[in-house]
Amino acid sequence: MNPFIISGYKSPEYFCDRQAETLKIMDAIENSRNVTLVSFRRLGKTGLLRHVEHKIGSKMPFLYIDLYPTLELQDFINLFSNSIIHGLEPLTDRVIRKVTAFFSALRPRFSFDPQTGSPSIEINIADRGEANMTIHLLFDYIRQSGRKVTVAFDEFQQILEYPEKNVEALLRTEIQTNTESCFIFSGSQTHMLLSMFNEYSRPFYQSSEILELGKIKKDEYATFISEFFSRFNKDLSVAVAEYIYDINGGITFNVQYTCNKLFSSGIDKIEERDAIKMLDKILEENEIIYYNYRELLTKLQFQLLRAIAKEDKVEKPYSERFVQKYKLGAASSVRSAIDVLKGKGMLMEDQGLRVTDRFFSLWLKKQI
Ligand SMILES: Nc1ncnc2c1ncn2[C@@H]1O[C@H](COP(=O)(O)OP(=O)(O)O)[C@@H](O)[C@H]1O
Ligand SMILES: [Mg+2]
CATH class of the missing domain: 1.10.8 (Helicase, Ruva Protein; domain 3)
Known part of the structure; x- marks a missing residue:
């Protein structure tokens, strides 16, 4: 086998370092403190969460929920509910009956995967009131388990994209009352996550310790x-x-x-x-992907990415020197192009502005 894992997590043997970060998270879990884990993409947040999960083993339940694919509260509920019913105890007939009774007001439905036989729960929410009640009951279900549970929400900033309002406040209220459990919020949109936890007016203000994952x-x-x-x-x-x-x-x-x-x-x-x-x-x-990017971007956006890639990183992207050297036109258009590219996650701040995808950056550097 190839020892250089390029997706997911195998075991500690194939995992490099991260000892201090692992200890920090383990300590937070043991002492029921919440943690916010941030870094830009592909540095190893998900890997680190999986590593912690592996270390905890069967000592306590660890629920890992990747919110990246979720677009609305219903998606959140689908993932969270399934993670809870599978993660707390083996899903025997008795537990299925217990879950059905617990969530009876919400008419949960179980279905069984025809291939594996594995059950999954479906709770369809009709309106916002039901959504709120469902969320409340899901957290309640964790509480009533009487166990200390770690819940890791990966790409947590995704909840800000849901069309429903006040999801942030709703989750905050529930999390605050689950004092025995530990919640980990992880994400690549560093700026969005940090403002959730550092801004006085936001529900999650100072509710967790921040761990910025470095290289x-x-x-x-x-x-x-x-x-x-x-x-x-x-x-x-x-x-x-x-x-x-x-x-x-x-x-x-x-x-x-x-x-x-x-x-x-x-x-x-x-x-x-x-x-x-x-x-x-x-x-x-x-290359075919990079050509495709070029098709999807405006001429200026592409020129700007190429210019930044050629410099490796740019500290003053609005400076005359940079703008003129690469013939980028008005600084105001450069500014809006940068905003769009940052919003798309194609540019990031790492001691200056850089192209996020390192391979794409190396490719751009070679373009005339
Ligand atoms: N400490 C590590 N040692 C070896 N490989 C790692 C380590 N951390 C992450 N990886 C690998 O690097 C890739 C990107 O890591 P990932 O955890 O997905 O990053 P992120 O969640 O920050 O975007 C994955 O393929 C993962 O297997
Ligand atoms: Mg990840």
Whole structure:
């Protein structure tokens, strides 16, 4: 198997470092403090949550809920309710009866996956009143379990996109009364999440401790990479691993992906030039996506992304020097293009403005 995991989580063996962060989260869980975990995309938040879940093992229930695909409160309820009924205890007939009785006012329906036989619950909400009651009962169900439960909401800022109003306040009220449990709010929209928790006027103000996930340290990561290659009788020196880290800006996903491809390349002794070639190959494989991006963006948005990629990062994107060098036109149009691209998640702040997708950035850099 390839030791460089590029989706999901396997086990601690394939997980690099994050010891301090894991301890911090474990400590918060033990002491029933809530945690907000933020970083930009693909640095390893989801991986870290899975790692914590693995560490906790069967000691207490850990409910992981990825809110990224949810668009409205009904979606939230579907995911949350299923996570609760599966996560707290084995779903025997007796428990199904208990759940049915508990939620009877909401007419829950169980269906069974024809392939696996696994049950899932469906609670259809007719109006906002029912939605509120459902949410209340779901949190109540956790409370009545009498167990300490950890609930991790991944991509939590997604609740701000729901068409329903005041979801933030509704959840805050419920979470506040579940004092035994620990809630983790994780997300990539750092700015949106931080303002939820740091602004005085917002329901979640100062209700949790903030953990900003940084990049994995270069020396730790390079050693981790190099050791895996040698364990499989391949050679990739720490120096080459550091080169791979640097060129990928230390972004976990991109480092993992590059190493995964190099591992399966059939080359036994990997030098810097092999890494360069492999990156070219990755960019080529993705090219169709990048051309597609270009189709979807305005000319200025694309030019701006390319200009930022060529500089690697830009601290003063409105400066005359930058705007003139890349012939971007009026600073005001640059400003609105930046806002749009940030909104789409294509640009981010990391000690200056950068193109979020590291591979896309490397590809743009090569465009004339
Ligand atoms: N500490 C780690 N060691 C090795 N791989 C990791 C680590 N953290 C994350 N990954 C991998 O990096 C990729 C991106 O991580 P992910 O957790 O999905 O990021 P995020 O949730 O911040 O967007 C995933 O493929 C994941 O398996
Ligand atoms: Mg994630």
